[in-house]
Amino acid sequence: xxxxxxxxxxxxxxxxxxxxxxxxxxxxxxxxxxxxxxxxxxxxxxxxxxxxxxxxxxxxxxxxxxxxxxxxxxxxxxxxxxxxxxxxxxxxxxxxxxxxxxxxxxxxxxxxxxxx
Amino acid sequence: xxxxxxxxxxxxxxxxxxxxxxxxxxxxxxxxxxxxxxxxxxxxxxxxxxxxxxxxxxxxxxxxxxxxxxxxxxxxxxxxxxxxxxxxxxxxxxxxxxxxxxxxxxxxxxxxxxxx
Numbered sequence: 001x002x003x004x005x006x007x008x009x010x011x012x013x014x015x016x017x018x019x020x021x022x023x024x025x026x027x028x029x030x031x032x033x034x035x036x037x038x039x040x041x042x043x044x045x046x047x048x049x050x051x052x053x054x055x056x057x058x059x060x061x062x063x064x065x066x067x068x069x070x071x072x073x074x075x076x077x078x079x080x081x082x083x084x085x086x087x088x089x090x091x092x093x094x095x096x097x098x099x100x101x102x103x104x105x106x107x108x109x110x111x112x113x114x115x116x
Numbered sequence: 117x118x119x120x121x122x123x124x125x126x127x128x129x130x131x132x133x134x135x136x137x138x139x140x141x142x143x144x145x146x147x148x149x150x151x152x153x154x155x156x157x158x159x160x161x162x163x164x165x166x167x168x169x170x171x172x173x174x175x176x177x178x179x180x181x182x183x184x185x186x187x188x189x190x191x192x193x194x195x196x197x198x199x200x201x202x203x204x205x206x207x208x209x210x211x212x213x214x215x216x217x218x219x220x221x222x223x224x225x226x227x228x229x230x231x232x
Contacts, residue, residue: 033220041224042207042222042223042224042225043161043207043220043222044222045219045220058219090159092161094220104163104166105151105163105211105220106163107153107160107161107163108160109159109160110159110160110161112159
């Protein structure tokens, strides 16, 4: 398994501001992902964070709203830009490829974001 | 079409009762993985099990057991002698072609409440 940490664990932000969420993994992983879980809902993939290249975004998510960085194989950031109350969600970082085991995917503890 | 269906939105059981959480999936791939995750009130996603499409053996881990049936595209999860600590939202998920595809498709989750 992998130990995944996220910062911040929670935040309350004002409308129109931006928040950057950090994800740190204790080992090198091939694939890192960002998910959103809106209140009472399931998880939805925002994007795949690719090391050394632009992130790959899922339908309904755009880079201007959710810019992502992945400077190396253990770290990624997700920024939620120009926030509105609809962005209030848990944002989860996820990794796959730990130890080369196909299919295993682990999640960070999540960042609980409230936008006022 | 929904790739993973968890028809039970909420289930309540009395402590020590057995409970089965249903999961039905849909895929055209012959190689895929199925997962169960637990999300307690604290919000983190806890990995419970991964099963690949070529392994239909049922699995037991303590009070947890999983019944994978390709004929009915189901991957059900049973908790025996439930405990209050089992109260959580449980998600079933599907990964297609896990060495290449990026996404875990999550079901909508089943909220289990174990009443003392």
